[in-house]
Amino acid sequence: MTKFLPTSVLLISVLLSPALLLSACGGTSSSTSTGETELNIAATEVIDNTIIPAATQFQQQVEDLVSESQSFCAAGNTTEVNLAKLQQQWINTNLAWYELLPYRFGPMINSEVLPTYIFIDNYRQRGNDAHDTIRGKIDALIAASSDAAYNAELSTLGANSQGLLALEITLFEDAENESQVASDITTEFLNSSRKCQLLADFGTKLLSRAEDVHQGWTTNYRETGKSYRDLIVNNQLEDALDDEAGESAVKKITISMQEFYDYLGKRNVTTNAAQLSDSIWLALDSSLKTTEELLAGTESTSISFDAIMANNRFEQTVLDIKANIQTLRTALEEKNTIDTQAAAAILDGNFKREIPEALDINLGLNFSDGD
C-alpha cells in the first residue's frame, strides 16, 4: 500500500492545486470581443507555422525510414549498428507522428468510414491493442510459401495490421521468439528475405498515408484540387464538398486538441503505445510541445491563441493552462502514468471549456450541452 501512497498523494495534490483549478476570475463574456478575423488569423498561423510543418516533417521522417530500411536490407548492411540506427529512425518518425497526432481532422481523416489516421496509428481510434494481431500477420507473411501467397496475405492487411506499430514490431523484435535482442533481430533479417520484404511493404504503405496527409494539407484535399489549408482558411469547405461538417478552423483545432487529451486521459497510451521502442514518454512530450506552440505561437506568429485570450481579459486562464502543461510535462519526465492521465484530463477540460470561453468561441450548443 505504502508504495502507492506517494502517487495517490500527488494525484490528489494535482487535482486540488489552485494553479490547476482554473479560477472563475477571468474575463466575463461581456468583456470578450474576439473578432472572426483575429481568430481566423491566429488559426491560419497555427496551420501554417505548426500543423503543416508537422505534416511535412512526418512525411519526411517516413521517407527517411523507408530509405534507411532499404539500405539496412542491402547486402552487408544488416548489422546491429545499422539496426540501432534504423530503430532510432522509427523513433524519430513516431515523434514526428505525435507532433501531428493532436490535429486529427481534415487530411488526417479524409473518409469517415476509413479515416487515414487509423492506417498510421490504429491505437488512436479507441485504444485497441493490436500487438498480437500484427504479430500473427507478420508470422503469416514470413511463412508465405510463395510470392503469390505473400501478396495475397499482404492484401488482406486491415488498418489494425499496418502503420507505425507494424513497423515497430518488425524492427524491435524478432518474429520467432519476440526477442528484443539486437542479434536475434538481425539474424532473422539475414535468414528470412521475407522479413526485409515486409519491412519494405509496411514502409511503403505508411509512406502512402503520410503523403496523403501532407498532400491534403498542402495541395489537393479529397480530389478538390485545392489544399485543405486554403479551403478551411477561406471558409470554402462547405462549397467545395457536400459532406464537410462546416465548422471554422479555430473550432476544428480546439476540438481536435481536446479530443487528443481526452484520448490520453482515458486510454492506456503510456502502457500500450511505443512500448517496444521504449519511446512513448518522448513521443508524448512531442505532443505537449505542439500544444504549447498552438497556444503561444512561434517566432512567425503575429497573434497567438494566448494573446487573444489575454486580450479578452483571461490572463489568468493563460497562466493556469501554462501551469497545467507544466504539470503534464513533469508527469512525462517522471514517467508516471497516473499523473499523466490526470494532467491530460485537466487539459481535456481546458480545451473543452476554459479555452473556448477565453477565445470567445462556441464549440456548439448541442455538442457541449445536449439532452
Next chain:
Amino acid sequence: MKLSRRVFSQGLLKLGMGAGASAPLLSHSAFDTSFESAFDFGWFSSKDNNERWLSAQGRDSENYSLGWINPKLESSDKVTTKFRGHGLCQNPAKPEQVIMFSRRPGTQGIRLNITTNEQDGHFDCVEDRHMHGHGCYSADGKWLFCAETKISTGEGKITVRDGETLELVNEFSSFGIGPHEIALMPDGFTIVVANGGLLTHPDSGRKVLNLASMRSTLSYIDSRTGKLISEHLLPETKASIRHLDVAKDGTVAIALQVQRKAMAHDELTPLAAIHKPGQEIKVLEAPEPLMVKLNDYMGSVAIHNEARLAAFTSPKGDLAMFWHLDDLTLQGYHSFHDVCGLTISQDSKYFVLSNSAGKIRQIDAHTLKRDKAKSLHFPNKSWDNHMISVIGL
C-alpha cells in the same frame, strides 16, 4: 403520491376517458384506427405550402425562444420564452397550435399560435414535478401528454393536460425513471415512452444519481387507462433510450445515449435501434470508425415513411446517419458540425438538419446527398436539440 388504479380510473371517468364513458375520449370509436384520420388534410391542401420549421433556439436566458424558419422565404423569426426549450409538437386538430416544452429540469411550456405568431398559452408543472422536454397530443388534440418526473420520488409520469386550456387534468405512470420523448402510436391511443432510466434531481442539476441501477425501457402505455401494454429493454443496460419517432406502420426508431462511465466494459455500443410491434428491439450497426465518432451519443431521430428510412443525429459526432427501417442496413451518413435538429420537409423530399450555428442543411431523402442550393444560414439563431416541420397558415 402514486395514484391508485381506482383513483386513476375515477380521474378518467371525470374526464369522460373511462372505458364506460358514453364518448370515450381516446378510443378507437372516436378516432378510427389511424393518427392520420385526425388530421384535416383538406386544410393542408388548401394552403400554399406555407411550410415552417420550428425549434427551440438561443444560447442564454435573455435569448431563449421558440424560433421558426420559413424555408420558402428563407426567413426566420421567434418568440422569446426566457426558458430553454427542447421538443415541440403540433396539435393535430388545431394545426395552428404548437407546443414547446422546457428542457430538463425545466417546468414550463408555451403554446405558439402560428397564425398570429404569438404565444397564446402557457403552462407550468405542478409542485414537485419537472419536465423532460417532450410531449404529444392525443389524436383529437383534446389532450396534451407531457413527460415529467415527480421530484420527491423520482417516478416518471405522463401528465395529461386539457388541450385547450392546458390545465392539468390527470396523470399516469411512465413505468420508468426519466421519461424523455413520447409519441402517439398509429392506433391513436397507445403512447410509446422512452424511459431513459436516468434519475436526476433539480438540486443536483443534470447529474445522474442512479448510474449503477439505471433501467431504461421502451414502454407502451394505453393512454385511455394508464395501463402498461408492454415494455422492452436493450441488451446494453447502460444505454439510455432517449428519443424516438414512430412510422405509419408502428415501427419505432429509438436514439440512445450510453452512460460510458457506468459500463463494466469498453466495447462500442450501438446508439440506434428499431422496435417493431411483436418483436424485440433490434440495434442498428455501423462501421467502427463511424460508431467511434458518435461519442456514445445520439440526439434526435426522425422517420421518413416513404423512403422507409430512420435518420439519427449526433452533435457529439458531427454526424447524421440513415438506416433502412426494414433491412436495418446503414444507407448513408452526412457530416455536419453540431448537428442535432432533424425533421422531414413537408414535401417529403428532404431530411432537414439544423445546428446551433444557425445553419440548415437539406439532405435528399432518396440520394442522401446534400442539396447545397437549399442550405440556409441564420447567424443570429442558435437551433437547439429538436426541430419539427409544420404547415403554417
